[in-house]
Amino acid sequence: MTASSAPASSYKDTLNLLQTPFSMRANAKVREPEIQAFWAELQLYERLSQENPGESFTLHDGPPYANGALHVGHALNKILKDIINKTALLQGKRARFIPGWDCHGLPIELKVLQGLKSSERTELTPVSLRKKAHAYALEQVEGQKAGFRRWGIWADWDQPYLTLQKSYEAAQIGVFGAMVLAGHIYRGLKPVHWSPSSRTALAEAELEYPDGHTSPSVYAAFPAVELPPALGSQLSAAGLNPEDATAAGGLAVAIWTTTPWTLPANLAVSVNERLDYAICAVSGRGEAKAPAVSHLVVASELRESLETSLGLGLKPLLNVKGADLEGIVYRHPLMDRTSPVVIGGDYITTEAGTGLVHTAPGHGVDDFNTGRKYKLPVLCPVDEAGNLTAEAGPFAGTNVLKDANPTILEALEATGLLLKQERYEHRYPYDWRTKKPTIFRATEQWFASVEGFRAAALEAIAQVEWLPASGRNRIEAMVSERGDWCISRQRTWGVPIPVFYHRETGEVLLNEATLSHIQALIAEHGADVWWERDEAGLLPAEVAADAAQWRKGTDTMDVWFDSGSSWAGVLGGITGSESRAPQLHYPADLYLEGSDQHRGWFQSSLLTSVAVNGHAPYKRVLTHGFTLDEKGRKMSKSLGNVVDPAVLVEGGKNEKQEPAYGADVLRLWVSSVDYSADVPLGPGIVKQLADVYRKVRNTARYLLGNLHDFDPSRDAVPYAELPLLDQWMLQRTAALIDSVSGDFERFEFYRFFQALQNFCVVDLSNVYLDIAKDRLYVSGATDFRRRSCQTVLALVVERLAGLIAPVLCHMAEDIWQNLPYGVAERSVFERGWPTAPAEWRQPALEQPMDQILQLRALVNRQLESCRSGGQLGASLEAQVQLELGDGAESTRAALSWLEATAHPSVDNLADWLLVSGLQLGGSAPDAVLAEAAEGGITVRIARAAGQKCERCWHYETDIGHHSAHPTLCGRCVAVLS
RNA sequence: GGGGGUGUAGCUUAAUGGUUAGAGCGACCUGCUUAUAACGGGUUAGUCUGGGUUCAAGUCCCAGCAUCCCUACCA
Incomplete structure (x- = not known):
C-alpha cells in the first residue's frame, strides 16, 4: 500500500466496515414467502410441536366464520394466538395448534341461495342446497387459510377442524x-x-325495515271485574265504590296496540311497577262518543295527552303506582274469559300508548317473557299462513295480513270499548324476499x-x-x-x-x-x-x-x-x-377471542x-378488543377508514401509495397495542410501525455487518475479560431478556414492543453502537478492542433474534440465516427462548453508567450549542473539560469507579463522549466555545488540539509523525503497520 | 332503551393515592458522509369535561361528553 501518495479517501479501505447480505430493506413480498418455504422444508412447526421436550400446550382456536375476506380483526386474533404459540414452542413446549372454521349457518345458506337462478331455486332440495353450501364453505376456508398462512401463522393447516366434518358433526x-x-x-x-307470506321462520338477517309502514293504532278499554283489596279501599276513599267499578260500564284499563289481530291472543295487561298511574273519571268531550266505561286507568304522565288524542275528559281521581294495579282482573272485550293485570318490565314506558301494555305471550318477546313469569299459557291462535285458528273464536279464518284487523276492530267498536283508532307509522319488520310484513308467532x-x-x-x-x-x-x-x-x-x-x-x-x-x-x-x-x-x-x-x-x-x-x-x-x-x-388436551390451557x-x-x-x-x-380465557380506526371509530366502507390486511401485507394497486409492508409489520402492530381494550389502526400508525420495523432491522443489520470476520469459537473474548462497557451492554441485554420474558408470560406484548424499541434505539444505537464504531472500524481486525466488541455483538444479535421471533418471525429467521458464522441450529426457532448467563446480571453497573450517560447528555447539549453556533460540526472536533464541584458527588463516584475498573483500551470517557480530548479538572482550555454548569458539573467545550486524522477522524497532536502516512495519527499508523 | 369497556403529548405507551407525569416514535432544527433511501445530536408537547372525597387525584367516587362491544327492541 502506498498511502503516502494516495488520496485521503483511500484510507477508507483500511477500515473494517460493514459487510452483510442482510439488506437494509425487508423486500418482504419476496423474502417472507421464502422464509416460510424454508420453515416448511424443515417441517419446523410439525417437529417442534410434536417433538419438543416440554409439556404440551393447548391454545384452542375459536373458529372464524367461513365467509368473506379476512379483515384486521382476524389478523389481531390469529396473530395474537400465533405469538403465544411461537413463544411456547421457543420455550420447548409442544404447542399444537389446530385451526378451525365455523361452516354452517344462515349467512352461507343465504349466500348460496342468492347465487342461484330462479329456475335452480325451484328445483332446490335440502340435499342439493347442502351440497352447494358445503362446497361454498370449503372454498371460503381455502381463501382464508391462504391469508392466515401468509401472515406466518403456524398451525396444522392441512388438518384443520371444520364444523362440517363428519367426525365433528358426530x-x-x-x-x-x-x-x-x-x-x-x-x-x-x-x-x-x-x-x-313464505310460511317460514325468519332470522334477524332476513328482515328489512322499509320506510312508511303504517299499522292501525288502537286504544281499547278492558273492563275490570275484580280489584285487589288494597286498591279497592283506596278507590272507596277516593269516592268510587269498588262494586260500581267492577260492574259493567265501570272501571277499565286502557291499552294500546298496533296489532289488533293479536287481541284474541291477549292473556294479560302489563304495567310498569315503577310508573305512576291515574284512575280517571271519563267524560265525553265535543263530538267524540263517550265509551261504555265510566273510569279508565292510564299512566299519569300520559293523561293529558290522552285527553287530546282520545277526545275524552280524563279527570284524575286517584294516583297509584303500577305495582298497586297488579291483581286487577279484567274481562276480555272480545273473548269469553278474564285475565290479570301483571307487572311487566321496564320495557313499558310512557313514550307512546297508555302505559298499560296489551300482552299476548304468543306474539311478542316481552309478552312471552312476562307471561312466563306469571305462568300464563302461550296462546297462538294463528297458523303458519297467518290465518286465525279456532282458538280465535269468531275470528277464525281471517288472515292477519288481510281481514283480521278490520274484522276485530269492527267487533270491538260494537262493544263500545274501542277508544280510538288511527293510522300509525313506525318501523316494522318485513320479509326481505316477499316484501310482506312479518309477525311474531309462537x-x-x-x-x-x-x-x-x-x-x-x-x-x-x-x-x-x-x-x-x-x-x-x-x-x-x-x-x-x-x-x-x-x-x-x-x-x-x-x-x-x-x-x-x-x-x-x-x-x-x-x-x-x-x-x-x-x-x-x-x-x-x-x-x-x-x-x-x-x-x-x-x-x-x-x-x-x-x-x-x-x-x-x-x-x-x-x-x-x-x-x-x-x-x-x-x-x-x-x-x-x-x-x-395427542398434544391437545381438554380442558384447554387457553381460549383467546374478541370480547x-x-x-x-x-x-x-x-x-x-x-x-x-x-x-x-x-383453564384461562384471554380476550381482546375490536379494531378501530385512528380516531377510535369503527371501520366502515362509508367512512373510508378500512385497513385491508391483504393490502397492508402485499401492497395495493399503487405500491407508491400503498406499499407492501409485509406480514411482520402487521404482526408488529398486533404486538404494539394494548389489546385488552379496543385497538386503533390506520395509515399513520402503519407508517410508524414501518419506521420501528426498519429501526430494528437496521440495528440487526449493523450487528450482523460487523461480524463478517468473526467466529465466536475462535475469536470470542471470555466474559470476565470484557471491558466495562461491554459488560454493561450484556447487563442491558440480560435485563431485556428478563423483562420481555415476563411480558410474554403475561401476554403484555405492547411492553415487549416498547422495551424492544428502547433497547434498539437507546442502548444499542445511541450509546453502545455509536461508541463501538471506533472500536470496530479503526482498530486492527483482530485487536482485543474490536474482538471484545464483536463478542458482544454476536451475543446480542443471537438473543435479539430470539426475542423478536414470536412477533417478527420472518425478520428473526432472516437474521439467523445471515449469521456470518456457523451455529448448531438451522432455525432461530430451534435455538429456543433466549437466556442470559447469571454473570451478565450485574445491576451494580447500572447506577454509575446512568451517571455517566447523564453526563454524556449534558456534554451533548453543549456540543449542540456549539454546532448551532457554527463553531463545531462532528463531536470529534471538540475537546471537553469537566469540573466536578458540590452536588456532583455521584458523578465523581461514577468516574472513580470507571477509572478503577476500566479496561484502558475501551473504557475511556473521551471515547464514550465521542470527543477527541477530555480533561478532568485543571485549568480551562483556551478559547472556550461553550460552558455550562448543572448539578455541580461544569462543562467547557473547546476545539480539539491537533489535526484531524484522515483515517480515524480523531483530532490528534501526533499527526504526520510517520513519513509514510503524513495525515494519520500514531494509533492508525500502528494499526496499518 | 338496558348492561359493560375505554379515554395520559400528533402516534404507541409508563407512572403501590405521594418528587417537576417518564419513555420511544413522529414533527421541527441540526451534524456527519466510515450503518448513508442509514446513523448521531438538540428542541417540542400531555392526564376528555365538570363536580366531589383527601393534607395530596392521571389514579378513588358521581355526573357529563366521545367512542366501542353486547343486548333489547319500538306494545
Whole structure:
C-alpha cells in the first residue's frame, strides 16, 4: 500500500466496515414467502410441536366464520394466538395448534341461495342446497387459510377442524345426546319472527325495515271485574265504590296496540311497577262518543295527552303506582274469559300508548317473557299462513295480513270499548324476499335448559382465570341472567336435531338408541344422511319396522351449538370422540377471542361443557378488543377508514401509495397495542410501525455487518475479560431478556414492543453502537478492542433474534440465516427462548453508567450549542473539560469507579463522549466555545488540539509523525503497520 | 332503551393515592458522509369535561361528553 501518495479517501479501505447480505430493506413480498418455504422444508412447526421436550400446550382456536375476506380483526386474533404459540414452542413446549372454521349457518345458506337462478331455486332440495353450501364453505376456508398462512401463522393447516366434518358433526351429536340424556334438552314454545307470506321462520338477517309502514293504532278499554283489596279501599276513599267499578260500564284499563289481530291472543295487561298511574273519571268531550266505561286507568304522565288524542275528559281521581294495579282482573272485550293485570318490565314506558301494555305471550318477546313469569299459557291462535285458528273464536279464518284487523276492530267498536283508532307509522319488520310484513308467532322450538346447570356453570366460571379480570363479571352476569338457550333453527344448512315425531300423536322419539344410531350414521356419512334417507333408513333396527309412524324433524341446531361443541369435536372432551392430536388436551390451557365472544363462543362452549362434564372447557380465557380506526371509530366502507390486511401485507394497486409492508409489520402492530381494550389502526400508525420495523432491522443489520470476520469459537473474548462497557451492554441485554420474558408470560406484548424499541434505539444505537464504531472500524481486525466488541455483538444479535421471533418471525429467521458464522441450529426457532448467563446480571453497573450517560447528555447539549453556533460540526472536533464541584458527588463516584475498573483500551470517557480530548479538572482550555454548569458539573467545550486524522477522524497532536502516512495519527499508523 | 369497556403529548405507551407525569416514535432544527433511501445530536408537547372525597387525584367516587362491544327492541 502506498498511502503516502494516495488520496485521503483511500484510507477508507483500511477500515473494517460493514459487510452483510442482510439488506437494509425487508423486500418482504419476496423474502417472507421464502422464509416460510424454508420453515416448511424443515417441517419446523410439525417437529417442534410434536417433538419438543416440554409439556404440551393447548391454545384452542375459536373458529372464524367461513365467509368473506379476512379483515384486521382476524389478523389481531390469529396473530395474537400465533405469538403465544411461537413463544411456547421457543420455550420447548409442544404447542399444537389446530385451526378451525365455523361452516354452517344462515349467512352461507343465504349466500348460496342468492347465487342461484330462479329456475335452480325451484328445483332446490335440502340435499342439493347442502351440497352447494358445503362446497361454498370449503372454498371460503381455502381463501382464508391462504391469508392466515401468509401472515406466518403456524398451525396444522392441512388438518384443520371444520364444523362440517363428519367426525365433528358426530361429536356434536354426542354433546347434544349427552345433554338430552341428562335431561337438559326440552321442547317448548317461543315467539319467533314469522313470515306468513313464505310460511317460514325468519332470522334477524332476513328482515328489512322499509320506510312508511303504517299499522292501525288502537286504544281499547278492558273492563275490570275484580280489584285487589288494597286498591279497592283506596278507590272507596277516593269516592268510587269498588262494586260500581267492577260492574259493567265501570272501571277499565286502557291499552294500546298496533296489532289488533293479536287481541284474541291477549292473556294479560302489563304495567310498569315503577310508573305512576291515574284512575280517571271519563267524560265525553265535543263530538267524540263517550265509551261504555265510566273510569279508565292510564299512566299519569300520559293523561293529558290522552285527553287530546282520545277526545275524552280524563279527570284524575286517584294516583297509584303500577305495582298497586297488579291483581286487577279484567274481562276480555272480545273473548269469553278474564285475565290479570301483571307487572311487566321496564320495557313499558310512557313514550307512546297508555302505559298499560296489551300482552299476548304468543306474539311478542316481552309478552312471552312476562307471561312466563306469571305462568300464563302461550296462546297462538294463528297458523303458519297467518290465518286465525279456532282458538280465535269468531275470528277464525281471517288472515292477519288481510281481514283480521278490520274484522276485530269492527267487533270491538260494537262493544263500545274501542277508544280510538288511527293510522300509525313506525318501523316494522318485513320479509326481505316477499316484501310482506312479518309477525311474531309462537312456535315449537328446542331448548337447552340453562336453569338446570346454571349453578354449575357459575361455579365453573369461578374456576377459570379470566384475562382481563373484567371478563369474568361480564360472562357471570350473562350466565346468571340469561334465559334458556333456544338451540333449534328452521334451516337446512346445519347439523340436524336428530329427533322423530309421531305422525299422529306428535310424540317425540329421542333416546339413547336413536341418538347413538344417528351419531354413528353421521360419523360414517356426514349429516347429509339425515336428508338423504327416509325415516326407515335413519331409525335404529328395533324401531325401523314402525318407521312409517315417524316423521323426522326438519330443524337444525343453532350454529353456536356447533362451535360450542369444539371441545368435544377437536379436543376429544367427550366419551367416544378422539382429540385431533395427542398434544391437545381438554380442558384447554387457553381460549383467546374478541370480547364479543363472552356472549358467543366462550359461553356456548362453557354451557355445553358444563352440561356434559360439569366443568369449563378452558383453564384461562384471554380476550381482546375490536379494531378501530385512528380516531377510535369503527371501520366502515362509508367512512373510508378500512385497513385491508391483504393490502397492508402485499401492497395495493399503487405500491407508491400503498406499499407492501409485509406480514411482520402487521404482526408488529398486533404486538404494539394494548389489546385488552379496543385497538386503533390506520395509515399513520402503519407508517410508524414501518419506521420501528426498519429501526430494528437496521440495528440487526449493523450487528450482523460487523461480524463478517468473526467466529465466536475462535475469536470470542471470555466474559470476565470484557471491558466495562461491554459488560454493561450484556447487563442491558440480560435485563431485556428478563423483562420481555415476563411480558410474554403475561401476554403484555405492547411492553415487549416498547422495551424492544428502547433497547434498539437507546442502548444499542445511541450509546453502545455509536461508541463501538471506533472500536470496530479503526482498530486492527483482530485487536482485543474490536474482538471484545464483536463478542458482544454476536451475543446480542443471537438473543435479539430470539426475542423478536414470536412477533417478527420472518425478520428473526432472516437474521439467523445471515449469521456470518456457523451455529448448531438451522432455525432461530430451534435455538429456543433466549437466556442470559447469571454473570451478565450485574445491576451494580447500572447506577454509575446512568451517571455517566447523564453526563454524556449534558456534554451533548453543549456540543449542540456549539454546532448551532457554527463553531463545531462532528463531536470529534471538540475537546471537553469537566469540573466536578458540590452536588456532583455521584458523578465523581461514577468516574472513580470507571477509572478503577476500566479496561484502558475501551473504557475511556473521551471515547464514550465521542470527543477527541477530555480533561478532568485543571485549568480551562483556551478559547472556550461553550460552558455550562448543572448539578455541580461544569462543562467547557473547546476545539480539539491537533489535526484531524484522515483515517480515524480523531483530532490528534501526533499527526504526520510517520513519513509514510503524513495525515494519520500514531494509533492508525500502528494499526496499518 | 338496558348492561359493560375505554379515554395520559400528533402516534404507541409508563407512572403501590405521594418528587417537576417518564419513555420511544413522529414533527421541527441540526451534524456527519466510515450503518448513508442509514446513523448521531438538540428542541417540542400531555392526564376528555365538570363536580366531589383527601393534607395530596392521571389514579378513588358521581355526573357529563366521545367512542366501542353486547343486548333489547319500538306494545
